[in-house]
Amino acid sequence: MFLEHSQLKENTTIEISGSKSISNRLLILHQLFENILIENLSNSQDTQLLQAALQSDSEIIDIHHAGTAMRFLTSYYAIQEGKTVILTGSERMKQRPIKFLVDALRDLGAEIFYLENEGFPPLKITGKKIIKSTVRIPANISSQFITSLMLIGAKLENGLQIKLEGTVTSKPYLEMTLKILRTVGINNHWEGNIIKILPNIHTEKQSQSIPFVVESDWSSASYYYSLAAISRKTIN
Template identity: 50%
Template sequence: MDLHLEKSKVKSQKSKVEVTGSKSETNRLLLLQALFPNLVLENTSNSDDSEVMQKALTITHHPSPITQKIDVHHAGTAMRFLTAFFAIQEGKEVVLTGSSRMKERPIKILVNALNQLGAEITYEENEGFPPIRIKGEKLTENKVSLPANVSSQYISALLLIAPKLNNGLELTLEGEITSVPYIKMTLALLEEIGIKTSFKNNTIKVTHHPSPITQHPITIESDWSSASYWYSIIALSEVGTQITLSSYKKNSLQGDSALVAIYKNFGVETVFNSNEITIHKVENFKPKTLNFKLNNAPDIAQTIAVTCFGLGIGCDLSGLHTLKIKETDRLEALKTELTKLGAEISVTNDSLHLKPHDLFKSGNSHPLEGCPKDGVATYQDHRMAMAFAPLALKVPLVINNAEVVSKSYPDFWKDLEQFGFIIKIA
């Protein structure tokens, strides 16, 4: 389904949007809930990824003598976390598979680490890539090393199962660590349910926890990655425009909460009030070029790049090497789609450079004017669809395969209409 978006005639908006729980927190806690059933979860994510995760974990409640096949589709987090989870399910055998893109996303580093701990995991097709066959075992080893610059999901997958390993886990990270906030998020959630952890220098330790935990309700914070698109919308709107989002914490575990500081550069202020944030455009502040190192929050790189383009600002974004192995190669996808819109942009393996421009200056014609069906390709990537949507405030836009947003934010288009965007099927 392709959607045509354009700016509402309303000049200023004051709305409120309920954003469901963080996909990152939800998927971690769903796995922990499967290991410790007394966990009670509130405000879970309604994303496709979390639904896939929840459905896969229910298999443990239905013992089967035959090998069961689990398709995680595009859900990278589910693939990594479930690989570790099923590795410790003694007597159970599963085959984990996914979409054609998932079969191109590497998993060898995680599989090697689990096999070193005593797991039995083999490849069904290509060495180092899904689908994989997992025969659940009792893991006896408790020490393993990983390169520190790999996806934090590999690291978190190991940490989440650590309390159920007989001797806990001592994980050594070699080199400079990527996405530290996501590792700290995992450790904080373990601590919250009573698991002892430590993170000193490049060594992480998680203790064995044999007994059940006491009944423990956890309210999951809403997703900061989903909030990023609203930050972009406010940045591209007129001064005075604002929106309130719930439920968010000032001391968030999510790395993408860096949005609060980053978007001050675009004249956007954030006010915390109880469990809500109100973000509002307070000034038209337009630096020529902005520089951000996004090692700790790579998922908001697309949003920031598009915001800068919409405002005519240049940007240099670095620390983006993990974007090459996401739902698509996000750096190349950004380059292709922004170039189509008239941007001058270059990318490397871990960075993006966007030149300042005046395409949207009053009186200028834009590459999309007169051909609104020349839409933005989304590459089966939810973040491509949502990151580009705010540009409809500058020029009528078509988002191709718009349904892809269900991967993380199913209500996105409905919420945009509530805010005042005009949305039609193209």
């Protein structure tokens, strides 16, 4: 957003929206375990699309360009017993592969079908109760595929053990997810190439809410710093 010089004020306080990466993970966890209270949620379009999808009762969920939403919702809907949805997006989204995640979920027992091209959205997903607790997935793929599985792990009756095959390329994002899970009371371990998410089916029955303040996305603050620097230079 561009501001005229007349609109700029000294000593103005600007609130920076929460991190999109953290917000999107928490939205899935909040939907699975309703006692999680999220503060400072991201105002990014991806987060808004994910939030709208989770609140929708429609049989067709269109997440447009939101890649994170597509990946996280694929696992989320796979465990919504008895619920069938068509998960789709923009033409560009239909060109983004999702085969590794779908293969992993199918191996666990999920019911997912491709409606157009094999390995790509849109997907028809019918939620099922998943009993199997061990799955293999390549370690060098997008961390969002692996994170998608991690987020539903505690909701499964027997938890989830994810065996990473190969060299992990996005370790910081996976560690961030594990930290978020621990913060909301979900136990987990990562040793060697195995990530283990322990079942936590009782979390949703707890009466006390678990507050989580989303860390601000400080990278977005750079725009305001630049604007202030340019404005001051222009005024001087």
